Amino acid sequence: MTYDADLKLFIDGSWRTGEGRDAFAVVNPATGCAIGEVPLASTADLDEALAAAERAYPLWRATAVDSRSAILRKTAELLRERAEPIAWLMTQEQGKPLAESRAEVAGSASMFDWYAEEIKRDYGRLLVRPTGQRSMVVHEPVGVVATFTPWNFPLYLLAKKVAAALAAGCPVISRPPQETPGCTGEMFRALADAGIPHGVAQLVHGNADLVSRALVGSKVIRKVSFTGSVPVGKHLMKLAADSMTRITLELGGHAPVLIFDDCDLDKTLDMVVPQKFRNAGQVCVSPTRFYVQDAIYDAFLEGFAERTSKVKMGDGLQADTRMGPLANARRPDAIEKLVNDAAAKGARVLAGGQRGEGGFFFQPTLLGDVPVTADIMNEEPFGPVAVTARFKDFDEAIEQANRLPFGLAAFAFTENGRRANLLGDAIEAGMVGINSFGISTADAPFGGVKDSGFGSEGGKEGLETYQVVKAIHQA
Template identity: 55%
Template structure:
C-alpha cells in the first residue's frame, strides 16, 4: 500500500500536516490495515480556513463566466488524465470495485463540463416598468459555503460539493469524510492545478461535530451543503438556523421498487440486482424495498436469490470483483443486527446474512423476504447489501407501501402499462423516480429528495442556483 498518498489538509493552497495535530487512521476496508494518518484540524486551522474563504469569496465573486468555465473545464481534463490514480485511491480507502470508482471520476468530468457551460446561463431578468424607471432581478453568489461530504462516493460527493460553489462564484470549505480523504483531496487538487485561486477552496478534516459547530458558528459561512444521514442532517440544520445559513440537504433514503406482474421479470432482475449491490448497497438511492405483485413474486424472489449468490465478492482492486467490502467496521455490525431483528420478527433469509472471511469488512449479498413491516430493516435505511422482497396484491397497496416511510429520496417502478406509469410518476413521494430504469441521475438533472430525505438539489442548473441568491434592483 506504499502508493497511497501522504495525507494533509489544504488551506490557502498550503498542504497542512504535522505540527503535533491529532491524526485519524485511514483503513483499507479490504484488509483492515491502516494505510494513512490524516491530520485533524485544530480550532486555529478552522479559523484560518474561514479567514481565507472570506478573502476567496471577494476574489471569486468578481470572476467572469469565462474564468469559471476555464477552471472547471481544466479540472475535468485533469481528472480524465488522472482517472486511474484517482480510482485506485478511492478503492483503496473506500473498498468499491475499480470499475465503479472509474465511473465516479467520469461523473465528475461530466458535471464539471456541464457547469462550465451553465456559468454562462446564470442570468436574471428585467421587468416591464414605466419609461424612465428600471427593475432588474439579479442572481448573485450566496457567499462562502461549508460543504460536508460522506464516504460512500469519495470522488463524486466532493465533486458535487466543490463544483457548484465554484460555478456560482462562491468560495468553499469542504470537510469530506475522514475515512476517504485522499479522494477528496485529489478532486480539489485538480481544480487548483486548473487555475482556481488558492483562496477559493479549502479542505479540512476533523472531529465532525467540532468542525461543523465551528464553521456554522461563524457568520462568514452563508450556506451549508450536506450529504449524509437524516439524523446528522437534522442536527446540522438546527445549527445553521443560528446564523440563518441557507441549506441544501441530501439525506437518507429507503428506496422502494414497485414490480408489477406485466413486466419481463428477467429484464427487471438484470437491472435490479446489480443496482442493489452496487457499492455493497452503500448508496443513498439504492433500490432496497422490492414491492412485488403477487403473481410474479416467487419468480422474482427466486431469480434475485440466484443472482445474489453468484456475485463475485472480493478486493475492489481485483478487476473481476463485482462487489467489494463495506467501507468500515460499523457497517457489517449494523447489517448483522438488522438481519437478526428481521429473522426474529419472522422474515425468511434466503442467502447471505453473514460476513465473509476473517479480514476486512466483507459481507455476503443478502436477500430477505416476507419481512414484517415492524422489523427495523423495513423502517431504517440498511445502507448495505440487503434486498428486502415482499408480495403485494394491488396497485393501491403497493403505492401505499412505497409512501409509508418518511423518506422520499428515490423510488422505482417497473410496469409496461403506460397509464400506470403516469400515475406512478405523480403519486410516488420521492425527489427522483425511475420508471423501467434505475438510472435517475445525470449532470443536467437535479438530484435531491423530499420529506426526511432533505431539500434542495445538487447537479443540473438547480445545483448551481442553490449556491446563489436573488436580488431585486429598482431604479427610479
C-alpha cells in the same frame, strides 16, 4: 499499486502536513488494516481557512464567468488525466470495485464540465416597465460555503457541491470524509493545478463536531451543504438556524421498488440485482424495499436469489470482484443485526445472510416475506440486503411505498404507460425512476422530501442553491 496518497490539508493555497496536528488512521476495508494517517484540522486551521475564504470572496465573485468556467473545465481535464491513480486510491480507502471507482472519477469530472457551461447560461430576466424605466432580476453568489460529504461516493458527492458553488462565485471550505482523504485530496490538487486562487477552495479534514460547529457557527459562512444521515442533518440545521445560514440537506432514504406483474421479468432482474449490490448497497438511493405483485412474486424471488448467489464478493482491486467490503468495522455488525431481526420475525433468508472473511465483508443478501414489523423494513440498512414483500394492487403498492418518513428516491417497473404516469404522480419522493435507475446526472436535480431533506444538487437547481436573487428597479 501501493497506497501512496499525499495526505494533507489545503488552506489558503498551501498544503499542510500532519506536524503538530492530531491524525486519523486510514483503513483499507478489504483487509481491516491501516494504510495511512490523515492530519486533522485544528481550531487555528479552521480560523485561518475562514479568514482566507472571507478575503477571497470579493475577488472570486468579481472574477469573469469565462475565467471561472476555464478553471472548472481544466479541473475536469486533470481529473480525467489522473483517473487511474485516483480510482486506485478510492478503492483502497472505500472498498468499492475498481470499475466503480473509475466511473465515479468520470462522473465527478462531468460535474465540473457541466457547471463550467451552465454558469454561462445563468440568465436573469427583464420585467416589463414603461418607456424609460428598467426593472431586472439578477442572480448573485450567496457567499462563502461550507460543505460536508460522506464516504460512500467520496469524490462524486464532493464534486456536486464544489463545482456548483465555485461556478456561482462562492469560495468553498470542504470537510470531506476522513476515511477517504486520498481521493478527495486529489480533487483539490486538480483545482490548485487548474489555477484556483488562494482561499477559494479549501480542504479541512477533522473531527466532525469540531469542524461543523466552527464553520456553521461562523458569520463568514453563508451557506451549508450537507449529505449524510438524518440525525446529523437535523443537528446541522439547528446550528444553521442560530446564524440564519442557508442549508441544503441530502439525507437518508429507504428506496421502495414496485415490481408490477406486467414487467419484463428477466430484464428487470438483470437491472435490479447489480444496482442493489452496487457499492455494497451503501448508496442513499439504493433500491431496498422490493414490493412485488402476487402473480410474479415467487418467480421474482427465484430469479433474484439465483443472480445474487453469483455476485462475486472480494477485494475491489481484483478484476473479477463485483462487490467489495463495507466501509468500516461498524457496518457488518449493523447489517447482521438487521438480518437476524428479520429472520426472527419470520423473514426467509434466500441468499447470503452471513459475514465474509477478512475485512469488513457481508454477503450479498436476499430476504423474502419480510414483515412490516422487521427493523429492516423501517430503518435504512445501507448495506447489501434486499428485502421483499408482496402486494395485490396499485393502491396497496403506493401505500407501502409512501409509508415511511423518507422520500429520497423510488423506483417502479411496469410496461403499462398509463400506470407509469400515475406512479410518477403518486409516489412521494424527490426522484422517481420508472424502468430506470438513471436518476443521478449532472443536468438533473437530485434531492429528497420529508425526512430525506430539502434543496437540490445537480441541474440548474443545484446552481440556484448557491445564489441569492436580487431585484433592481430603476426609474
